[in-house]
Amino acid sequence: MVAIVGIATYFSDWMQMFLFVCYPLTWILSRSQWQGLAWTWLLTVSVGLGLYSASGKNFSEVLGYSVVVGAFSSAMGLWISAIFHWGQEREEMRHAIEASRDRELEAARTLAIREQHEHMAREVHDTLAQGFVSVIALSQAAQPLTESVLTDSTTEKIRDRLDQIEEVARENLEEARALIQAWKPPSLAEGDLKAAVERLVTSATKRSDITFNLTIRGDEALSTEDEVTVLRILQELTSNVTRHSQANTVTIEVCIATGSCIMTVEDDGIGIAGNPEGTGLQGVRQRARISGGHTTIESPDNGGTRVRVVLPREAP
Template sequence: MATLSGLPPAPAVAGWAPVTEIAGGRGEFWRRSMRAWDIAFWIMVAITAAFSVPTAPSVARGSAALAGYVTLVVAYHLLGRRGARADDTRLTQAYLVVLVVVTSTEAWLVELGIVLLFVSYSQIWFFAVDRVRGVMWTVALTLGIIVATALRVEADPGDLPEIAGQATLGLVFSIGLGLWVTYVAEQSEERAYLLDGLRETQAALAASHHAEGVLAERARLAQEIHDTLAQGYTSIVMLAQTAAAELEREHTGSARERVEQIEAVARDNLAEARALVAAFAPPALEDGDLPAALRRLGARFAAETGTAVDVAVDDVADVPQDVAVALLRAAQESLANVRRHAGATHVHLRFARVDDDVELEVTDDGRGLRDDDLEGNGVRGLRDRARAGGGELALVGSVGRGTRVLLRLPLGGTR
């Protein structure tokens, strides 16, 4: 009686074969797992050949069995492996043809050749491009094994049902295990692609945040330069022009006073530049006294421009530094706008606490605002500071009735 003793149930080794088209396609899965499969293939084929060839009933059959193993190795290298790396299904399917023929032939040549099924069934589920074709190749290989075994043992017709029954059990187990491992591998592969996508998204998000941070820092530095150095240089230019006019009229005393003011403004600008480079607080706030800084700012503006400035500030304690910087810069920008555009004779600067907020108000009696006046960088900077601090900015005025700037910020920071 002939049997298929030793017929392995064809485990789908090493997580072979997500066979549906997922995220990156079949080729990407092959490339991910090719190295592990190479190692498994060489070891299993070498062991199978070493144990089966010596058991051949004749030298001729042993030589033929060895040639079959060599053929399988060459086909794997030229067809299966190359097709997997190039994502060429024509090569991989051609390799499966060779695999089925060689495995069936080995089962016919030598009794232990059937052990090659461990390699063959696993490779079918690895190289098949979908579940249906995986099942078809498994059935084809099982039929080949049935025929080869029957020929090798010279089975009688009565032996065929038993041979076919044992082969069918192996077939069912192989298909079931292959489909289950395929499902598990698909889930694992899908998670790997999701993780890859997440990493790419995180990298893109980090790059985007970095770029946004760079742009935000550039905008912040540009605003700081506009509110400090640019205004200081404007003051220097205007004072220098005034001093030149005084010299032409031979008013040396007044000219000397303007030169001293130029020196003071230049020193202040130098201190501001050093503070910007070192990321320190503005020099005017080194002592942490915002009301005093506002009083000094109003006095200097009056001295430089000859415009009367009333400063009414409350001694508000514990003003956070970021709020104090925003208020001081707003006062500097508002007075700079009065100097450049208003033509005012009187300015009122008020700083006070209102509930949990602080208010800065700068009012002048200059030309006011016209409907066609464009909002410049200075006003946009004031709005940005108000928005960043969680506060509000009001800018109102009418022709011939002056302008009023009111900035209100929470003492507790952004809200």
């Protein structure tokens, strides 16, 4: 191209008009800016020699013309080339950002799935597992009665036990359906948190010989998520007391303050000093931690256990 344009300019100086096409082509075909500069000036020299030889113009005029044209073409070529390379870098950066974003989305999705699995495991443990344990305990309590001579009083006791078994089974069936459909717990769907806690304590009293003293202070409303968390924690603590504490009296206090919700469950049972925490208490700690709160468990040597859970309260 350089040779052809130079020779064509020798025969007709009008052929130098092809420089408007040839200069951009040199930069398109060159693999680097240095090659573009080299071919630009070779093209300029070729056209300048053709003009000088054909028209017999003054060398200084041709030289000045060639320098101006070559310098302008070089500057334009460097500028456009820089824009092109800048665009390439931005494109590569965009691809890198998209790849990084895809990796982050995949990691977030994996984490969300793991958290959902852990959440479902806690829900199953706090509802279905605890309820079915109660069913087993009630069934076992009814078995000795059937082995004795059936009297009217014995028959009545058996009926009471079976009624309690049916009640617990129905409650946990509703819990299972709520979990599957991602609804709030049925006890909360039937009323507010206070009513749900009262029903929980009433049910625990029926299933055991323990005396429960419940106190709920504060009229501030909680968000649905906080209500579910409070109810699940109290369910787990109540279940632990009835199954393991061998207590006679249990005091439950729920205080809903302006910036927090404080739950305290204290019993006069055998305590947990020296024994490792079970899955239930670990689940309580984890629930509180996920909600931004903390759990304190105290069990003196003379018996009894005091569990205090503090949760930050969010506006409903």
